[in-house]
Amino acid sequence: MTFHIDGTDKTVIAGGVRIGGGNVPVRIAGPCAVESRKQIMEIAEIVKKAGAEFLRGGVFKPRTSPYDFQGLGWEGLEYLKEAGEKTGLPIVTEVLDPYHIDRLVGQIDLIQIGSRNMHNYALLKAVGETGKPVMLKRGMSATIREWILAAEYLAASGNGEIILCERGIRTFSDYTRNTLDLSAVPIMKKETGLPVVVDPSHGTGLRELVVPMSKAALACGADGIMVEVHNNPEKALSDGPQSLMETGYRKLVSDTEMFMVKKKV
């Protein structure tokens, strides 16, 4: 079997921004969920001013409980798009449902497949067929091999524009929400050649760990950092405790500036 993903160094271009392949690492930031027009517009301004290259925001949210806030859906997408256009930031959002792909794909710059769906092969195949740049998060207990093969599902369906995202794995450890496995950065770079982004917000679940873990991620070769930023974390409908406020995000940007350089590949 010849794999599509063979370790060759790859640059993905999404929303006009180059990711991986030795390019300057990218910063993806925004709220866990789009909660209102006002909220996403404010946060978009914050992250744009601080120096982000992408705006993230969930519109369909995969929540553990059916009774938790499930996202604003298509209405949220309108707000996210408006915020992206206003700030000039390309937008990233997650897709949960194969039925949503056709409508979603033309409206966003980077499509995200979340941890809970890394093993959802029907979704992988459907997203693979779009050819749209896609960020594939690691499943919460996915081995390196399973993660590579999930990416291969996308590639085998015709989509090679893949970015990987390490977001912490499930272990016995109970201080953090997940255990951020940074060894996955150099491993996946070597095994796949694809860009690897790190999400220290989900990876730790604790705001105070986002800056040190971002630095660590970039130090070992990450091609980008995705973090949750909120204008009012205490009232956030999801993931408040792991979201940075404006000051925190500015500090993150300034503390990681030393890593914002082209890498030789």
Place this chain on the structure above:
Amino acid sequence: MTFHIDGTDKTVIAGGVRIGGGNVPVRIAGPCAVESRKQIMEIAEIVKKAGAEFLRGGVFKPRTSPYDFQGLGWEGLEYLKEAGEKTGLPIVTEVLDPYHIDRLVGQIDLIQIGSRNMHNYALLKAVGETGKPVMLKRGMSATIREWILAAEYLAASGNGEIILCERGIRTFSDYTRNTLDLSAVPIMKKETGLPVVVDPSHGTGLRELVVPMSKAALACGADGIMVEVHNNPEKALSDGPQSLMETGYRKLVSDTEMFMVKKKV
């Protein structure tokens, strides 16, 4: 929030067979995947004769690699149905894709949601809307709470006909394919009241452990045992090493006979 699933003891009826609620435990058996008409017909005869109440067989298979056998699809379903009709056994198969539900649901007796899709809320909602008896496998690293809430997704979408299936969790342990967590049987019985079936084939990955783990599962209250049986495990297209042969399955049935009694609830 009032949960639909509240611990009240529940009997699910699928294909005319009563599961849970203190009824005699059920035996679900069959191959990992339907591989041919001949194969499923032979295996159906074997498990029927030995004493199974349900015939299982995958027609759409969620495989870690996109290059592994993905199941026979709708053709496989025809064979499975024929085998079910011939032997009089109700049939169980897994659904992976929301697009398949409508076509699948009327043709089978019990719909299975696999481990990889326990967190696939789009699929849970869609299956929930059918009202069809459904067996929800535990995600490979799902906590008890997450598993309960996944069931609640089904219930909240209108489907209370839920059977739970413990199939092993992912741990550091490397002797077995998964670590069968039998404490989940009494825990889920108490927390949900729903029938709980155990799958020692996936739970251990080793044929020789299927009989002892089946006995253990029934001893602590399982409402059923689902095992993989193959007529030629060495040539099986998937899960050969954990599949029982005819003799093995007969031994399982006879060794667990002492547990095949009504329980007081």
Place this chain on the structure above:
Amino acid sequence: MTFHIDGTDKTVIAGGVRIGGGNVPVRIAGPCAVESRKQIMEIAEIVKKAGAEFLRGGVFKPRTSPYDFQGLGWEGLEYLKEAGEKTGLPIVTEVLDPYHIDRLVGQIDLIQIGSRNMHNYALLKAVGETGKPVMLKRGMSATIREWILAAEYLAASGNGEIILCERGIRTFSDYTRNTLDLSAVPIMKKETGLPVVVDPSHGTGLRELVVPMSKAALACGADGIMVEVHNNPEKALSDGPQSLMETGYRKLVSDTEMFMVKKKV
């Protein structure tokens, strides 16, 4: 390398009681820690009357915090011995410190090495040299291979009188204190031939799970069950929530009676 432990079926005799080798499973019961003369005398009477074959009780306790009750030490041993003599039950207690071995070994019937010390090779070697029957608990994240090799440390030091004890492993699961890995029972029986005892008290941490997990353990071949029993769990200095009261222990004994038979080997 020829291993001392080679899978040959083994009976260990401790305090005159035969364990393993197809003999009737044994019941080891008693408090987590000896807390007072009165406490251990009362509990010894309870478990003796109910049907236990061994009395357990910690005198040196390995506690996670240095500020938690560390056991009564040698004074506790005197009480334990007295309780054993009064009831005629052989006694089991844990050794933590190589310096204690000489003094301890002649006074007890079965020496226990706890989970925290399974990898403590200095202790294993020292206990190995005594030739005293020893119960080796599985380390909290020990693989099957590591556990076998820890037993081999004992055997290589001259002590083949080894009983293994599965007591739960550490996983992501947070409902129970540990995840009881019952597949270890048939696996260790086959790989080592040694008697395997199960400790559902530590294995689950929840009193209500002790009976179902004891039944499951015996159903899959355990040679014994070790459970914590306390006369006043709410005031217990350690492990109260997982300790059975007199009624609970009586129920355990009666619910597991069906498994109290000789097994063919």
Place this chain on the structure above:
Amino acid sequence: MTFHIDGTDKTVIAGGVRIGGGNVPVRIAGPCAVESRKQIMEIAEIVKKAGAEFLRGGVFKPRTSPYDFQGLGWEGLEYLKEAGEKTGLPIVTEVLDPYHIDRLVGQIDLIQIGSRNMHNYALLKAVGETGKPVMLKRGMSATIREWILAAEYLAASGNGEIILCERGIRTFSDYTRNTLDLSAVPIMKKETGLPVVVDPSHGTGLRELVVPMSKAALACGADGIMVEVHNNPEKALSDGPQSLMETGYRKLVSDTEMFMVKKKV
């Protein structure tokens, strides 16, 4: 209860070198085990020349199998001391057995307690009584709280000269030997104030990951890096695959030079 370890920033001085408290990170390097006089002398020269501040080398080795090389014992200590004196490097070695402490403690600069013994409270107490600078490795499945409390055992016995060492935890992940949990660096710094060293050699088990993980560790605040270096990894009696050769260690030193600065605390 007032804890001895209360988060106050702490500098430990071992062999005249200051560790933690905002000082320049230290480099500890050397073979897994002292194998011969020649081997340790050569490696000592290599790591000294490259820029290490400490020489490590096991003389008593805690091996999973009793039949693997167990270290040269006291003879090995003589070689290690000689290598330390020749190069002027302070020496670090592990203690396994309370009986060895008295003889060992005056001859070395920093005493190590290994992962397998983090829960060995008899050893912790005995080492605590010496007052000798000690490096406490995290147990392979120790939670943050358990690790803190193990350090508290040392402190409560009178020894506050504690350095912590993150060396990877045991998870389902099978690509690496362990999962290096770098979030433990900022967490333990905050919770204890003690110096935190990272061991990427055991943390990953793969030579190629040692450099990127060292960079990541230092980027998130580690006070030191401990790595295995061997002059002939292919013939190493233990841990060959994770040991760096001379060139690799020189690269590590040069690639991490940017982090070799005083930190404000």
